[in-house]
Amino acid sequence: MSRSDGGLERKKELEKMKKIKYILFASVILLSSCKREANVKLPATKSHPVIYGYICPDDTVIRIKVTQSQPLFETSTTDIYAPVMDANVSLSGQQGNAQLVYNPLTEYYEIKATSYSINLGATYKVMVIMSNGEIATAETQVPLSAVPISTITVETITEKYGTYDLLKVYFNDVVGQNNYYRMAMVYAQTFPFQPDTTYGDANVNELYSDVTHDGEYSLISTRYYPPFDTILFNDVYLFNCSPSYFNYHKSLLNYSGDNPFAEPSLTYTNVKGGFGCFGAYTRSRFRYKK
């Protein structure tokens, strides 16, 4: 059986390692004597559209987010988190073209799945035309099937630093295909004086690919530190993802920030003429209560 374990195995050790990093960094800084603005020709860069969209046959609404990038060496003119509201966003696939409409409440361009359905195995293309005429496009193929979760085990582990749940998700990998999986989780809770159940993202983000373990009975595990004691239940999701979905999320996991001792991590994009990710996935759910 192939396995994938939670990424916090060495957390403690790494915390200690941080100290070493600072000792080293301080030693290097001692040596740097002179700084000034570099007198070099910087590459010409302009703002580009940023597209995010993760489509799934089970969704009732198809959503695409559009924002803009900000060139670092140019005077800041855009808020990178502000949604672009005046773009022309369209989706094309088997059923032809469809226009998505901006929804100011969700800040996404949207279309109902009843008007434009997402089908297993089909390929879709998103096209964004900005008000200045700039065009960005991206394409993704929906995986051929959803992969059901066979079972889940939850083990509560207490250690010096607190209590966590060791969660293991078991499933049968699809034979004869390159599959890319992500495990995600949603917790549900109610608050006093609020009738509705609220849902929160448990921020579980484990990725696994079957490249060397095709068709095996597989497991993905994670360590989950429950944020509240009043959780009603948890929904564990197994996403069978498109390569673009997987590669993008993988590159975010590798993000090294400002670590001066690491290779700069390049963020994956499948958007032509811009940045971001247009991915597809199928999902299966397993609800558990502790």
Place this chain on the structure above:
Amino acid sequence: MFKKLLYISLCVLSFASVLGQSKFTVSGYITETGSKENLPGVTVYIPKLKTGTSSNNYGFYSITLPKDSLDIIFSYVGFKAKKISVNLDKDISFNIELGAQELAEVVVTAEQSKKVSQETQMSTIDIPIEQIKQIPAFLGEKDVLKVIQLMPGVQKGSEGSTGIYVRGGGPDQNLIILDEAPVYNANHLFGFFSVFNGDALKSVELIKGGFPARYGGRLSSVIDLQMKDGNKEKIHGEAGIGIISSRLTLEGPIIKNKCSFLVSARRTYIDALIYPFLPKDNKGGYYFYDLNAKFNYVISDKDRVYLSGYFGRDKFYFRSKYYDSETKAGLDWGNATGTLRWNHLFHSRLFSNLSLIFTNYQLGINETEKYKTDYFSLKYISDIRDLGAKYNFDFMPSPNHYIKFGIASTWHHFVPQALVVKSSNPNDDFKSKSRPIDTYEGGIYVEDDWRVTEKLKMNIGFRLSAFSSRGDNFFNPEPRASVRYLLGNNFSIKSSYAVMNQYLHLLSNTGIGLPTDLWVPATNKVKPQQSQQIALGLAKDLTDQNLTITLEGYYKWMKNVLNYKEGSSFLDVNDNSNVEGQSDWQDKVVSGTGLSYGAEVLIQRKVGRFTGWIGYTLSWTWLQFDSLNFGVRYPARYDRRHDISVVGIYKLNDHITISSTWVYGTGNAITLPLSSYAVEQHSPVLGSGLGYTYPSSVNDYGKKNSFRMAPYHRMDIGIQFHKKLKRCIRTFEFSVYNVYSRQNPFFYYTEYNYNFRRSRLMQVSLFPIIPSVSWSYKF
């Protein structure tokens, strides 16, 4: 038994080759007059037969010639040539002494000097130690590796660094051997100085390609350094005082002409000078020191032993006290090497050397914090240790064949990371040690420098290398060949081919030669590095001008070269490895391929009042990793289109020497952030996407290494005044590093400027114009 068999088989072989031809052997050691220091690489030439040989690394020569009356000329750059006449009717043992040349006598005839056009070996550069001492150096610290960086085909990593990049290879791909012992980290002070103390060195040779079969284990270069043996006749010494360090060398006989020693030490003292001026409760500093020692003993005409060692250490330290709290921190690293060698002459045509080798490199980081009775201490160690043996033979059956063969075996012991944390709170106690790895590396080789015809000469060799690590075994054949064809009297065309395997990897992602770069062995998962290199060149000696000109083109393929995964580093605080039980270094690296090609020109003058060289390199270096840069090949950080170095040394008279160097290099290829944009990870809950996760925004870097740093250029000048005093020669040197104070970039970073509402690219430069003075006394 082995010795007997070997002896018998070689005797049969040599006997067969001389049978019926009435040939006899002249052999012996060539030494320097006044010190009896062995002289390697001395040309032995027989004008009548237009043939010759040269002395090996231990100064031993042997040539088998037909019965005749012959003149033999022994010549060596910087020494008076010597001619002897022999009546060859029996084997003769003849030890030769050569004396240094006075400046006024610099007249070397065409026949005497060693000619590059005659050598089979290409891509090889000898650098006379005396020349190294005359070239202006940073803070007056003469540095062998920095002089090597001035040669075509060799690049430095960054400002001031001793990191060496040969023909597109990384700094880990250089086999740096000091008296046969590999040196794993040749840097002091984060690479600003090398560990080699010029006063203790006898010779330095750099091989960039066409590697002879006797060398193996690294892909890109061999830097072979030999320590002086120690004067066998008189006590001599050399002392030097510079801005940052002082050094002292003592050498002399223990038993005259039989047994001698050499001890050389160097230490920086800036820490000691500033220590008293630091506040009492905040003390810190840095120093390095190194110690070279050698002992040699001539047991008989046939047996000699040499024991040599090196020990060096760098140390940063810091101590601070504030009321009841005290912090101590330190960073130290260093090499230790030891070599015991035994030269034995089985026969006048069969020379052997057995070496037992030890080498160790260790890095340590420590920190202690105390507050009243609470304490916290951290200790990190990374260690590599080798024990090895080599048995090498030189067999010289006739002037047309010089056969070398041998066997080498090394046991490597690695402890890549060990971390111990102790604290007054036992909950914080922590101990982790990456599993020590014991590996074995071996090789057997044979090579023949074969004079096929007067015009055609070739060095054909074969090495079989082997490596065993945790049950993974690798065997790799390594064919080697160099061919020289004389096109004219002093003009030749050369070509070479070499396959190299490297079973050790250096994990380095800083590119600035930090001591934290980690050596790890090849494993089944992280395969050995391999390279193939072909080179084609022309060599011309302009004997009237004492000039040599070489032009070479090369093409090198490398596979299984390593790089960190994007976002990984050895201090991987953002470790996201999600595969159980494999969060070790093997998961932080990726292997890929490298390709380097280019052309090099070297115009060099080693003899005369005016010496020096001009070197130019045009090169390309590409790397390709499936999981870096999305699989697209990209230029290596040290890909350097143009690299120029000009070195001039002029002896005005016996008292004054002036020198200057100028270097230019295309800027390093780096990855620069160009723009920033928001991140939206997919969330199963609506509204938890954009900007809610880590990272909330990322940078776009364009293509990997698509930005060029500003070009590097710099000029240094120096002037030396030599004065003969009663009992010593005093040299006073004044030198200026970076004469026109060029602000060369060391690294770039981006800084957001709120006034301009944009980021600015900031450049950190290290060294502006730096004058320095030093004194040295030779007695």
